[in-house]
Amino acid sequence: MALPAAVAADRPEPAPPRPHSGRNVELVLVLGAVAIAVFGYVEVGSNLDGRPPADALRYGAALGGLALLAHLLVRWRARYADPLLLPIGVLLNGIGLVVIYRLDRATPHSSAAPTQLLWSTLGVGLFGLVVVLLRDHRWLRRYAYSGALVALVLLILPIFFPAVYGSRIWITIGWFSIQPGEFAKILLVIFFAAYLAVHQDTLALTGRQVWRLRLPPGRVLGPVLLVWAVFIGVLVLETDLGMSLLYFGIFVVMLYVATARIGWIVIGLLLAAAGVTVVGWLSPHVHARVEQWLHPLASIQAGQGANQIAQSLFAFAWGGLLGTGLGQGHSILIGFAAKSDFILATIGEELGLTGLLALFLLYALLVSRGFRTGIALTDPFGRLLAIGLATIIGLQLFVVAGGVLALIPLTGATLPFIAQGGSSVVTNWIIVALLVRLSDQARRTLIEDA
Amino acid sequence: MTIGPTGQRPGIRITARRAGTFCLLLVLLLAAQATRVQFFQAKGYNDNAANQRKAILRYGQPRGAILVGGQPITGSAATGGRYTYKRTYTDGPTYAAVTGFSSQIYGNTQLEGTEDALLSGTDDRLDGWAVWDAISRRQNPGGSVYTTIDAAAQQAAMSGLDGQKGAVAAIEPATGRILALASTPSYDPGSFAGSSSADQQVWTRLQSDGDQPMLNRALRETYPPGSTFKVVTAAAALTAGVVTDINAPTAAPYPYILPGTTTPLVNDTTSCNTAGLDLDTAMTLSCNSVLGYLGVQTGLDKMVAMAENFGFNNSKLDIPVRAARSNFDTTMDQSQLALSSIGQFDTAATPLVMAMVAAGVADNGTVMYPQLVDKLTKSDGSTVQLMRPRSYRQAMSPAVAGQVQQLMTDVVANGTGGRAAIPGATVGGKTGTAQHGVQNSAVPYAWFISWAKPAGSSDVPPVAVAVVIADSSATDVTGGSLAAPIAKSVMQAVLAP
Numbered sequence: 001m002a003l004p005a006a007v008a009a010d011r012p013e014p015a016p017p018r019p020h021s022g023r024n025v026e027l028v029l030v031l032g033a034v035a036i037a038v039f040g041y042v043e044v045g046s047n048l049d050g051r052p053p054a055d056a057l058r059y060g061a062a063l064g065g066l067a068l069l070a071h072l073l074v075r076w077r078a079r080y081a082d083p084l085l086l087p088i089g090v091l092l093n094g095i096g097l098v099v100i101y102r103l104d105r106a107t108p109h110s111s112a113a114p115t116q117l118l119w120s121t122l123g124v125g126l127f128g129l130v131v132v133l134l135r136d137h138r139w140l141r142r143y144a145y146s147g148a149l150v151a152l153v154l155l156i157l158p159i160f161f162p163a164v165y166g167s168r169i170w171i172t173i174g175w176f177s178i179q180p181g182e183f184a185k186i187l188l189v190i191f192f193a194a195y196l197a198v199h200q201d202t203l204a205l206t207g208r209q210v211w212r213l214r215l216p217p218g219r220v221l222g223p224v225l226l227v228w229a230v231f232i233g234v235l236v237l238e239t240d241l242g243m244s245l246l247y248f249g250i251f252v253v254m255l256y257v258a259t260a261r262i263g264w265i266v267i268g269l270l271l272a273a274a275g276v277t278v279v280g281w282l283s284p285h286v287h288a289r290v291e292q293w294l295h296p297l298a299s300i301q302a303g304q305g306a307n308q309i310a311q312s313l314f315a316f317a318w319g320g321l322l323g324t325g326l327g328q329g330h331s332i333l334i335g336f337a338a339k340s341d342f343i344l345a346t347i348g349e350e351l352g353l354t355g356l357l358a359l360f361l362l363y364a365l366l367v368s369r370g371f372r373t374g375i376a377l378t379d380p381f382g383r384l385l386a387i388g389l390a391t392i393i394g395l396q397l398f399v400v401a402g403g404v405l406a407l408i409p410l411t412g413a414t415l416p417f418i419a420q421g422g423s424s425v426v427t428n429w430i431i432v433a434l435l436v437r438l439s440d441q442a443r444r445t446l447i448e449d450a
Numbered sequence: 451m452t453i454g455p456t457g458q459r460p461g462i463r464i465t466a467r468r469a470g471t472f473c474l475l476l477v478l479l480l481a482a483q484a485t486r487v488q489f490f491q492a493k494g495y496n497d498n499a500a501n502q503r504k505a506i507l508r509y510g511q512p513r514g515a516i517l518v519g520g521q522p523i524t525g526s527a528a529t530g531g532r533y534t535y536k537r538t539y540t541d542g543p544t545y546a547a548v549t550g551f552s553s554q555i556y557g558n559t560q561l562e563g564t565e566d567a568l569l570s571g572t573d574d575r576l577d578g579w580a581v582w583d584a585i586s587r588r589q590n591p592g593g594s595v596y597t598t599i600d601a602a603a604q605q606a607a608m609s610g611l612d613g614q615k616g617a618v619a620a621i622e623p624a625t626g627r628i629l630a631l632a633s634t635p636s637y638d639p640g641s642f643a644g645s646s647s648a649d650q651q652v653w654t655r656l657q658s659d660g661d662q663p664m665l666n667r668a669l670r671e672t673y674p675p676g677s678t679f680k681v682v683t684a685a686a687a688l689t690a691g692v693v694t695d696i697n698a699p700t701a702a703p704y705p706y707i708l709p710g711t712t713t714p715l716v717n718d719t720t721s722c723n724t725a726g727l728d729l730d731t732a733m734t735l736s737c738n739s740v741l742g743y744l745g746v747q748t749g750l751d752k753m754v755a756m757a758e759n760f761g762f763n764n765s766k767l768d769i770p771v772r773a774a775r776s777n778f779d780t781t782m783d784q785s786q787l788a789l790s791s792i793g794q795f796d797t798a799a800t801p802l803v804m805a806m807v808a809a810g811v812a813d814n815g816t817v818m819y820p821q822l823v824d825k826l827t828k829s830d831g832s833t834v835q836l837m838r839p840r841s842y843r844q845a846m847s848p849a850v851a852g853q854v855q856q857l858m859t860d861v862v863a864n865g866t867g868g869r870a871a872i873p874g875a876t877v878g879g880k881t882g883t884a885q886h887g888v889q890n891s892a893v894p895y896a897w898f899i900s901w902a903k904p905a906g907s908s909d910v911p912p913v914a915v916a917v918v919i920a921d922s923s924a925t926d927v928t929g930g931s932l933a934a935p936i937a938k939s940v941m942q943a944v945l946a947p
Contacts, residue, residue, distance in 0.1 A: 200462075253472070257465045297498070306500040316487045317495030318503050330503050353488040357481055364477045371470035375463050387466050394473030398480060407483040 021447065022083030023075050029087035030071050034064045037094025040326055044102045047327035062117070063094060066124045073128045078440035080447050082373060085439065088366045089127075089417065089432040093120050093425065095359070096418035098326065099346050103339045106332040112339055112420045119422030123429030130433035137382050137437055144194030148227060151187035154180035155234050167412070168238040181243045182414070182423040186430055188231060189250060189388035195223070196258040197380035204259040232275075239285060242399050242413025248272060249395045254388050258380075286409075293409035308334055308342065312404045315345040316356075323352030339420040341412050344404050360401075363416070367394040370435050376442035386438045389431045502532075507589060509533035509554055514569040514592025514829065516549050516561055518599045524549060529644055536645075537562070542638035544608050547617075547631045547666045548599055548822065550771070551639030556653060560666065561595060561822065562639075564770040568593040568826050568834065575826075575834050591829040598627035598824050602943035603913070607632035610936030615921040617667035619801040620940050623809035623901060624910040625839040626818030628769065630940055631802075633667040669773045672798035673918055676884030678897045678929070679793030680741045681807055684733060684857055686756035687744040688850045696853050699726040701747075706739035709784035715742045715792075718883075733857040734865030736881060738792045745791020746784050753791060754780050759845035760810055760817055761803040769802070769822045776803040793882060801916045804899045806842070809914035811858065812878070812901035815851035817842040862900070869934040870900050872942055876911075877902040879937065881929030893921055898933035902941040913944035 038060040045053035053059070067090045074081055097120065101113040134140075140147075157180060158168045170177045196203070202220045228251050232244050252268035255261075280286045291298070296309040306314065315331040318324065329349035334342045348356050370390025377383045393416050400419075403410035414424040487495070495501060512526035512535050523545050525538040537552040539545065550560025558566045567573035569592045576590035600620075607618035611634040620630035642653040656664050665671055687693045693700060704725040705714035715738050717723060722737030732740035745753055754763075757778035761767055765775040776799040782790060789795035802820060810817035819840040826834040846854070858878030861867040867879035882897030896919040903911035917933040917940075 253469050257462060257469050260460045260462075260465045297500075300498065300500040306498075310498075310500065313487055313491075314495050314498065314501040314503065316484065317492040318501075319488055320492050321489060330506055333502060348484065348488060353484055356484050356488070360477050360481050360484075364474055367473050367477070368470060371466060371473070375466050375470075380462070383462060383466070387469060391469065391473060394476060398473075398476040401480045402476075402483070405480065405483045405487055407479065 021079050022081075023071075023079060026074065026081075026083035026086055027071055029083065030067045030090055031064070033087045033091035033094060034060065034067050036091060037063055037098055040095065040098035041101065043325070044098060044105070044327045047325055048102075048105055063090075063097075066121060070124050070127055070131075073131050074436060077132050078436050080440045080443040081436040082369050082439035082443065084365060084369050085432050085436050088362055088369075089429065092359075092362060092366075092417035093123070093429075095347075096120075096343070096415075096420075096425075099343055099350075099418065100339055100420050102327050102350070103332065103343070103346060105327065107339075115422065116420055116425065119425045120429075122422070123426040126426060127429040127433040127436075130430060131436055134434075134437050137385065137434070137441065138379065140190050140385070141194045141197075141381050144191045147187040148191035151184035151191070152227075152230065152234075154187075155184045155231060158238060159234075167240055169240045169243070179421065179423040181238075181240055182421075182427040184231075185243070185247065185250070185392055186389070186427060186434075188227075188247065189254070189392060190385060191227065192251065192254045193381050193384035193388055196254060197384055200258040200380065203255075204261060236279060239283070241286065241289070241411035242396075242403070245399050245411055246392070246395050246413065248275075249399075250388060250391050253391045253395075254384055257387055258384060289409045289411070293406055296406050308337065309404075309406055309410060311335065312342055312345040313406055316348040316405065319349040319352045319356075321353050323348075323350050323355055326350050337412075340414060341400065341410075341419065342404050343419045344401050344415050347418075360397075363393065363397045366390075366432075367397075369439070373435060373439040373442050376446070377438060378445075382438055382441060386435060386442075389434055389438075392431060393428075505554065506533060508570045508572075509535050511535060511571060511589060511591060513537055513552060514571070514594050516545075516565075516569075516595045516597060518545065518548075518597050518604070519601045520596070521601070522594075531645065533645060537640065537643040539638065539640040539643075542640045543636035544604060544632075545599070546636045546639050546664075547633040547668050548597060548604075549639060550666075551643065553639075553643050553649070553653070554645040555650065556642065560669075560771045561597070564768075565595045565823070565826070569595065573834075576828055593829060593834055594827045594831075596824040596827065597822055598622070598629065599631065599822070600629040600944060602946065603630040603940050604632060606630070606939040606943040607917075607936065608634070608636070610917075610939050611919075614919050614932075615661065615667070616917065616919040616933075616936075617671070617801045618915065618917050618936060618940060619668045619805040620913055620915045620944070621805045621809040621818075621820055622912060623813035623818065623914045624912075626809070626820045626842070627824070627839070628802075628820055628822045629913060629944060630915075631666075631668045631822065633665070633669075635661050635663045637663040667918070667920065668801045669769075669771060670800070671920075672774055672776055672800050673895045673897075673920065674797055674884040674886055675793040675799040675804055676882030676895060676897050676929070677736045677738075677741075677793055678804055678807070678880045678882035678899045678916070679791070679797055679799070680733060680736065680882075681811060681854060681858065681880050681899065682756055682760060683741050683745045683748070683753070683791045684729060685811065685846050685850060685854050686748045686753050687729070688853050689756065689846050690748045690752045692744055692747045693729050695728075696730045696857060697728050699728050700732075700740060700744065702727060702732070702740040702743040704739055706743045706788075708742075708788050709746060711785050713785075715739045715788060730857055730860055733880070734860050736861075736866050741792050742788035746788050748791075750780075750782060750787055753787065754778060756845065759843040760807045761820075761842065762799065767802075767820075769820045771822065773800050773802050776800050793884060801918050804897065804916035804918075805914055808858075808879075808899040808901050808916060810843075810845045811851055811854045812903075812911040812914050813851075814848040814910065815844055815846040817845050858900070866928070866930040867898065867900065867934055869930055870898065870902075870938045870941070872902055872938060872945065874905050875902045875941070875945055876905050876907070877938075877941065878911075879934065881934060883928045894928075895920055896932040897929045898937045900934070900937045900941065902945060904945060913941050915940050 042052040104111040104113050199220050255264045292309050299307045311334040331346040331349045367390045374383045374386035400413050400415045402408040414421045417428045515522035516524045523540050526535045527538045529536050533554045550562040552558045552562040571590040571592040607630040618632040642649040717738050721735050762776045762778040767773040779796045790797045819842040825836045862877045862879045866881040870879045879900030884895040899916045901911040901914040915937040917936045919932045
């Protein structure tokens, strides 16, 4: 098969005699990412205590050791992988740890950073396992259906556990709790990718024409629509709005990419609008969220003080262009979700608009690398998988950041890699691991052909 | 590539690019919104009253000091709470009418309020390098406010008022510097400076106290000035030429029937019940009929003008704390003018303005703008702003002022103000006992305004005082008996070497 024109154009002109695998670039970037995280840790200590934290060296060594280990595994088993993926993961995770440590300092009764570090270690461990053990991503196709089933079970389980802050999205056993919705989204994307890769032509080319929209044959669309509806149904039942929105968006994007039918997007948007209206109508919880989004300062005028959204906006505004500096903001005023759903507000306050835009840039880079990988791959499954995984990160960032910035109604989800939450960190490391695997595949042909 | 019935289908690379572009567009939207919130709308959010950050910043460092006679009367204490420091007062109740309060919950009032930017360190004038300070977000340490208050005069005023409801304002006539500003019953502004529940309980108790301890009676409350207003009437009559010689008989009739009515203007003492009394005698005995008559002869316009020369009808008298508006009606019929001329009817004055009356007379007719602040400094002592004496109005000519001084001196020497006499000093004063309440049934307001200088001195007197006792348990409630002794002790405190 001839090289696709789009990819060929990416090659430098004139072609260098021996293309780089990118591993040395990755090593430098990974060390840089660790250095930034350690610098942040030292800054928190200096700003709060006037001296660096006593364990700064140990912390740096642990973080650096983990990152180096991950890098060596990539070097060993995925030597052509995109060299930006791992460093971005390390940097985001490192920033997250610093910010959570900083917020711990403002809440002496509860410290989350050690747990987060533990989960990050587990996440990097799983990253390594995926990179080493998953030799060929196509192996995942075989388990796509059973994976979806597992995901469904995982998703349903929290219904039997007590609600936390109004949502039944956690499985809690003693001190240990996980949020299965986070893991399930990977399994669901694998399922979508597998199903759409097989059926994309049927979905795109057959079916009845209704006015200018071509409806797909129900026989083909039916099963995937059913799976998707069940997922959304469960999430709505658990009042996990952020996740329902995310699952919905991923499905529409993947369906569009696979079939090129604009109609899907139209139908998707109509369904979303209808769903939001109905849910907003039925659920006072959602209705309140929409009201808060439209009028974030209304509760202040009503004499009830600032709500979370208002507090979040106050935090962002206080940060201004340059931020207060790590440790010197007051985002803890936001309240109970400061370390999880609202962690972006701390970054906005303490690192300013400058820091926030840099962070968005990191995410944009990660997402675009995912899409590049998808575009470069030649097998439909791998392609859709890479695109689906990148879409998860892009959409989740939008849902979370849009919510806390009052761009869209707050739905509650974790900021990828940064927010407190073990399930989220582990999931994101698996996503990066899969992207590393896929990009290794995508670039291997290019580089070895050269 | 399969061709579908609807034509060429874009390849997956194209759709993937579009989806990727869509994701990046979402990030771009986020960046735009972040810019909106953090840059364009930031000021609005920062200034929102529900945003605690400014308060946290404000109480994150010790507050600048307020000083009396070079000694701080305020301090700061570490609290260990969200607000790191709270305000303390070394002698809170004594100076409450001067300082006001600075409370983490209830805000700032009076000097703590008007000079808040300087005290809390946010005043731009404290900046060394404005731009660098803005970037580094360095907060300046709070500056200091040097007041004009004389500690001895303030102490004398407070101990004189003790146990009664009343107020004292004392002014240095030549400069307008306020030497004492006292109001009783008082309160301790330090007792609710923090944000604990104990602080809140104190606040609630003070708010519901029927005696209104937090009311600044020297500045923020007006009372009918009664006979002390006769000083203004005398000055107006002399300025208008209605009276030229204070010892010459006037045309004042007795009884004086209020114009347009059949009601005579009665006197408190029978000695006044003679026609044609001279002004000096009328003042010494505080004769209502004579001064009421003279006010009407002077005319509404000239009476209003003279009252306004002393600060009446000014709703923006800022020292820098704003004083309540003292009132002298500008439209009245003749009978009302007669009553107003003896400080009744709608006439109402703050102790501050009545002190300005005494001070204006003492300063040879020049009324100085009253001021409570001497200078503002940075925490290192370097001056931010030095207040200079400002003239408020030339109320009367020095010649007329000399005549009014003579009248006031005679009140103390021979008349109702005898209890203000100080050995070795020349004292001028005027008593006032203002009726009020339904059918004048309430305990009258006892007033005294005065000035004093060492005997034989030709200088401007160093002190002018106004005292009002609003509610006393004493049986003989007159300005001469209740208020004059307090004025005396305040004047003595200033005159003492």
